[in-house]
Amino acid sequence: MDSAPSGPSQGAPGDDPAPAPHPPTDIDPSSTAIPSTDSTGRARSATPEERPPPLPPRPNTLNLLDDGGASPRPPGNLTQSALQSQATTAVSLTDIASQDAGKETLAVRSLPGTLRAKASLSHLASARGSEAGDSASIRSSVPHGDADVDNVFGDFLATEPGLIRQHSSGLMQFPEFQADDVEDDFASEFEPVGEVSADGDQEELVLEKWKAKRKHYVILSAAGKPIWTRHGDGGLISTYVGVIQTIISFYENSKDHLRSFSAGDTKFVIVTRGPLYLVAISRFLESDTQLKLQLEALYMQILSTLTLPSLTHLFSVRPSTDLKRPLQGSETLLSTLADSFTKGSPSTLLSALECLKIRKSHRQTINNTLMKTRVSSLLYGLVVAGGRLVSVVRPKKHSLHPGDLQLLFNMVFEAEAVKAGGGESWIPVCLPGFNSSGYLYMYVSFLDLREDASSAADDSTTKEESVAIVFISANKESFFELQEMRDEFVEQMEKNGSLRIIKDAVDKGRPKTTDIIPGTVLHHFLYKSRANVQFTQSAYDPDFSSISRRRRLMSTYNNLHASIHAKHTHVKVHHCVSQSSSSFAWVTPIFEFYCVAGANANRNALAQSASKIIEWVQKEEERLFIIGGAAF
Amino acid sequence: MSESTSTNTPKPSSSVKLVLLGEAAVGKSSLVLRFVNNDFQENKEPTIGAAFLTQKCSLPTRTIKFEIWDTAGQERFASLAPMYYRNAQAALVVYDVTKPSSLTKAKHWVAELQRQASPGIVIALVGNKLDLTNDGNDTAGESPAEADGEAAADGEEATGENQEEQDVATGDARKVPTREASTYADEEGLLFFETSAKTGVNVVDVFTAIANAIPESSLKSGRGAGAGTGQTSLGSGRPADDSRVNLGERGPATAKEGCAC
Numbered sequence A: 001m002d003s004a005p006s007g008p009s010q011g012a013p014g015d016d017p018a019p020a021p022h023p024p025t026d027i028d029p030s031s032t033a034i035p036s037t038d039s040t041g042r043a044r045s046a047t048p049e050e051r052p053p054p055l056p057p058r059p060n061t062l063n064l065l066d067d068g069g070a071s072p073r074p075p076g077n078l079t080q081s082a083l084q085s086q087a088t089t090a091v092s093l094t095d096i097a098s099q100d101a102g103k104e105t106l107a108v109r110s111l112p113g114t115l116r117a118k119a120s121l122s123h124l125a126s127a128r129g130s131e132a133g134d135s136a137s138i139r140s141s142v143p144h145g146d147a148d149v150d151n152v153f154g155d156f157l158a159t160e161p162g163l164i165r166q167h168s169s170g171l172m173q174f175p176e177f178q179a180d181d182v183e184d185d186f187a188s189e190f191e192p193v194g195e196v197s198a199d200g201d202q203e204e205l206v207l208e209k210w211k212a213k214r215k216h217y218v219i220l221s222a223a224g225k226p227i228w229t230r231h232g233d234g235g236l237i238s239t240y241v242g243v244i245q246t247i248i249s250f251y252e253n254s255k256d257h258l259r260s261f262s263a264g265d266t267k268f269v270i271v272t273r274g275p276l277y278l279v280a281i282s283r284f285l286e287s288d289t290q291l292k293l294q295l296e297a298l299y300m301q302i303l304s305t306l307t308l309p310s311l312t313h314l315f316s317v318r319p320s321t322d323l324k325r326p327l328q329g330s331e332t333l334l335s336t337l338a339d340s341f342t343k344g345s346p347s348t349l350l351s352a353l354e355c356l357k358i359r360k361s362h363r364q365t366i367n368n369t370l371m372k373t374r375v376s377s378l379l380y381g382l383v384v385a386g387g388r389l390v391s392v393v394r395p396k397k398h399s400l401h402p403g404d405l406q407l408l409f410n411m412v413f414e415a416e417a418v419k420a421g422g423g424e425s426w427i428p429v430c431l432p433g434f435n436s437s438g439y440l441y442m443y444v445s446f447l448d449l450r451e452d453a454s455s456a457a458d459d460s461t462t463k464e465e466s467v468a469i470v471f472i473s474a475n476k477e478s479f480f481e482l483q484e485m486r487d488e489f490v491e492q493m494e495k496n497g498s499l500r501i502i503k504d505a506v507d508k509g510r511p512k513t514t515d516i517i518p519g520t521v522l523h524h525f526l527y528k529s530r531a532n533v534q535f536t537q538s539a540y541d542p543d544f545s546s547i548s549r550r551r552r553l554m555s556t557y558n559n560l561h562a563s564i565h566a567k568h569t570h571v572k573v574h575h576c577v578s579q580s581s582s583s584f585a586w587v588t589p590i591f592e593f594y595c596v597a598g599a600n601a602n603r604n605a606l607a608q609s610a611s612k613i614i615e616w617v618q619k620e621e622e623r624l625f626i627i628g629g630a631a632f
Numbered sequence B: 001m002s003e004s005t006s007t008n009t010p011k012p013s014s015s016v017k018l019v020l021l022g023e024a025a026v027g028k029s030s031l032v033l034r035f036v037n038n039d040f041q042e043n044k045e046p047t048i049g050a051a052f053l054t055q056k057c058s059l060p061t062r063t064i065k066f067e068i069w070d071t072a073g074q075e076r077f078a079s080l081a082p083m084y085y086r087n088a089q090a091a092l093v094v095y096d097v098t099k100p101s102s103l104t105k106a107k108h109w110v111a112e113l114q115r116q117a118s119p120g121i122v123i124a125l126v127g128n129k130l131d132l133t134n135d136g137n138d139t140a141g142e143s144p145a146e147a148d149g150e151a152a153a154d155g156e157e158a159t160g161e162n163q164e165e166q167d168v169a170t171g172d173a174r175k176v177p178t179r180e181a182s183t184y185a186d187e188e189g190l191l192f193f194e195t196s197a198k199t200g201v202n203v204v205d206v207f208t209a210i211a212n213a214i215p216e217s218s219l220k221s222g223r224g225a226g227a228g229t230g231q232t233s234l235g236s237g238r239p240a241d242d243s244r245v246n247l248g249e250r251g252p253a254t255a256k257e258g259c260a261c
Helices: A094-103 A121-130 A145-166 A180-190 A202-212 A234-253 A288-306 A308-317 A331-343 A346-350 A360-373 A402-414 A416-420 A477-495 A500-508 A548-564 A603-619 B030-035 B073-083 B100-116 B135-137 B178-188 B203-213 B222-230 B240-247
Strands: A034-036 A083-085 A216-221 A225-231 A261-263 A266-273 A275-281 A378-384 A388-394 A425-428 A440-447 A466-473 A522-529 A534-537 A573-575 A582-585 A591-598 B013-022 B050-058 B063-071 B089-096 B120-126 B191-194
Touching: A034 A477, A094 A308, A180 A331, A180 A548, A202 A234, A216 A288, A216 A331, A216 A522, A216 A548, A225 A234, A234 A275, A261 A346, A261 A548, A261 B100, A266 A288, A266 A582, A266 B089, A275 A288, A288 A308, A288 A331, A288 A346, A288 A402, A288 B240, A308 B030, A308 B135, A331 A548, A346 A522, A346 A534, A346 A548, A360 A378, A402 A416, A402 A466, A402 B178, A425 A477, A466 A477, A466 A500, A466 B203, A477 A500, A522 A603, A548 A573, A548 A582, A548 A591, A573 A603, A582 A603, A582 B240, A591 A603, B013 B030, B013 B073, B013 B100, B030 B050, B030 B063, B030 B089, B030 B203, B050 B073, B050 B203, B063 B073, B063 B203, B073 B100, B089 B100, B089 B203, B100 B120, B100 B178, B120 B178, B120 B203, B191 B203
Parallel strands: B013 B063, B013 B089, B089 B120, B120 B191
Antiparallel strands: A034 A083, A216 A225, A216 A275, A261 A266, A266 A275, A378 A388, A378 A466, A425 A440, A425 B050, A440 A466, A522 A534, A522 A591, A573 A582, A582 A591, B050 B063
């Protein structure tokens, strides 16, 4: 069963400067699907007449993921009667990126005639010298084109030394650096700030801890009610939420939208989605676009919990709705998602997915086994190893969206809730990229690939090692059908050796750069295949084993990515040397390549290694990426 | 509680559909985890959707295989509950002995079950987190007994101090007197237990009592009837006999030990 051309694309542009061909891939972020909502959806969200409210305008600029010739399919020609195809309501990650490019252009930059609030570049520079950071006046200025590019590089170059000075090591300083205090410092980013006791004597301390966090996310309603915050509870941050709401509504009142501003080295990015304000506050040198992507993903998580119609309904009935209650229990999903951003997520940065590297024929076997055991209620079937896709089957008419998969993987692998239960899970979930107006039902079961299956209570499997079977259906009553399919599927995989292959591939892990090119100067690389919307990377070990080092690595990548994707630039190759590392980015219509080497790596050696890695990736393409995939 | 006596077959096995209901964070998943894996996790993350687990329970005359639906307590999942309790033969309605509102919620669930679930459903009312009370402290080691049998006078002195944060040794966090809950359980004809998933007190006993309370008729009236009762509508298309269910290795997920009784 070979894949058919994927569904029509919605012209979702990426923020990437060049278009790329669109292949028939199963994780194609285009979208058309609307699951059956009459019998399977929840009543509230499911009436066919009830149309989802309009989503933000869809840009029509160049599309990285565009199908090219594909035109939107008329509704009603689906093989599965349970599904009806409509104009999409997709808001997938890629769409999000596109809105930067199409509509908002890297957040604040270059909106001629619009007031923007941003600490000016000169201010940034001078503040660093005089440490007059607190007086960072948020001043409004009318931007003009050239300055925008400067800003991108300016932020990048100017902040770097500042950061190094601020934390004794600096984020960019690896690998020669071995400062234990810094390692601890970053780990504390994820520690709870604690709660203020009733008599309030802890308040100072807790507030100090709260302020020490370098990354904050706050979600509040337009009416100013706090909904969720990564650090601290509602009481602690209520005054800050009030300040945020005041600032935002000050701009709203003058018919303007505040998108971002900086104060010293702290960046504030605001995303408004319907009745929600999402705010990211970061001291991690992330670009507006990157923070915006993260906020969009958090918004998607909220939609995934509630669905768009029910979210809209709640606020249309009562604008002062307290969303905390409906979201109860999903806070950990938001937190783990936020933490994955703070730790640094290549998947989010690149808006792409990672696959487990196995032979093409082996993947084919797994695909075929899935196809053979498929039951009628199955919509998507996935095998995922520690967040890396092993195999996927899907209906011909429907593709999967990286943004949706990111939410699923976060739920299945990062949040403990599903795995800790120990059994099989049946989870109603809205995949906003697929259809934001209704629920699908997800069967999740983890494979036990350990040698001695007898020690059942042993929970030593790590996130990276755990392998999950995920079956998604539009039918909420199909649990047992999918369970039976799972049993059959696993039995056959056992027989045809696929389980062993998956286990070996998981155990083997990602290749080191030195495995690919002996003696290379490269410490790490990311390679994104634009056509497949997938990426591959080298092992984090040994240079980036700790999360703080990984964070620094990701900061480097963030900067590279921001530089090379800056609006109005058409950079193809970018080489950057800092006092702690040299990094290199190369972007073509086919791929995006980013790599990092030691500070004094020779530029030619760097470029040579880069070419070799790219050669290697292209040689191994069919093992590293899922190309085609299985469709029915 | 009906003791099963009528079968001649050596240890016949039957499966029982059981659903757990109750307010969020009362410890439903922890009870199941204790029963199935004999394990306990502090600060367990909330269940999303529902989890399906199985565990065998060995009675003198038969083996009961519990097929357990552990549901999420959050309100937004409430509309899915009928899917899980429809055709269930047993339900565990759980509340938190330190949180009176959770008993109120439990009463709502009991009412809903009595109204909508299959008529013969066996319902057990379970007050969890006994370890946070003085009761739990004192009786933790003792042989478990049904709390409606014992007076548990201590339980009525709810001291009204700080709740979970309070160290167990220094204060009693109990807010729901045993008497209040047991009286209600008697009125409604429910089994009643107070448990601690953390220490394990009474956990297995709940399931054993349920296994004993399942009417013989709904357990073993041949295959046909078994399929009728043993199968929720979720399982349409799935034969009820156990060998099918056991296909494939789900084994490692569930602990081997049954309850010893």
